[in-house]
Amino acid sequence: METVTKNKLYEGMFLADSALAGPDWDGVKNTIKKILEKAGAEIVTIKKWDDRKLAYEIRGKSRGTYILCYFRADGGKIKDIENAVKLSEHIMRVLILNAEKMTSEDIEKDTPATRVEKEMLKEPDETEQKENDSPQDNTDEESEQENESDTETEQDEQEQKEKFDSEQDSEIRD
Numbered sequence: 001m002e003t004v005t006k007n008k009l010y011e012g013m014f015l016a017d018s019a020l021a022g023p024d025w026d027g028v029k030n031t032i033k034k035i036l037e038k039a040g041a042e043i044v045t046i047k048k049w050d051d052r053k054l055a056y057e058i059r060g061k062s063r064g065t066y067i068l069c070y071f072r073a074d075g076g077k078i079k080d081i082e083n084a085v086k087l088s089e090h091i092m093r094v095l096i097l098n099a100e101k102m103t104s105e106d107i108e109k110d111t112p113a114t115r116v117e118k119e120m121l122k123e124p125d126e127t128e129q130k131e132n133d134s135p136q137d138n139t140d141e142e143s144e145q146e147n148e149s150d151t152e153t154e155q156d157e158q159e160q161k162e163k164f165d166s167e168q169d170s171e172i173r174d
Contacts, residue, residue: 007042007072011099014067014085015058015092018051021065031090032069039080041073050112058092070099070107 014032021028029046036043049066058064073081078096085094099107110118 007074009044009070009072009099009102010041010078011097011102012036012069012071012081013049013095014069015064015094016067016090017059017061017092018063018065019061020090021048021051021067028065028067028090031088032067035081035084035088035091036069036071036073038084039073039077041071041077041081044070044072045107046070047111048113061092064092068111070102 012032016028025048032046033043046067046069049068051063051065054062054064081096082094085091
């Protein structure tokens with residue numbers, strides 16, 4: 001009689017070289033997919049988590065792109081996935097955790113990378129709205145005040161420079 005093992009839900013955080021992940025995102029994503037599929041895993045979701053400076057260099061790299069992946073697999077295959085990552089040129093590290101207690105809402109939450117993308121899409125609309133809301137008279141007055149303060153700052157800087165130059169000249173003479 002065969003024993004039937006239930007595939008469990010796992011969370012995998014893959015670390016890829018940013019120099020490769022930036023220009024070739026699909027290539028890095030496909031590498032992860034191939035590693036998981038070779039181990040018989042069923043991918044639930046895979047998305048870019050974030051690009052960060054590393055605490056220490058790994059394989060001579062100081063930046064890394066984190067890829068968050070949820071997948072279902074047999075627990076005995078996790079070691080195979082970790083070994084495949086060690087042999088991969090694209091993936092530097094992996095951390096795999098049991099995610100059985102995670103809900104589908106938790107899995108679908110935005111990552112830092114998707115939040116930034118959403119904010120980038122919102123930003124131009126908000127900028128246009130602010131420009132349309134501000135009256136022209138106030139903008140002109142503010143510009144004049146900024147120009148006056150810039151001129152005063154430039155004069156102060158020039159006076160300080162002249163004072164410093166004269167002090168340097170007097171020190172040289174002494």
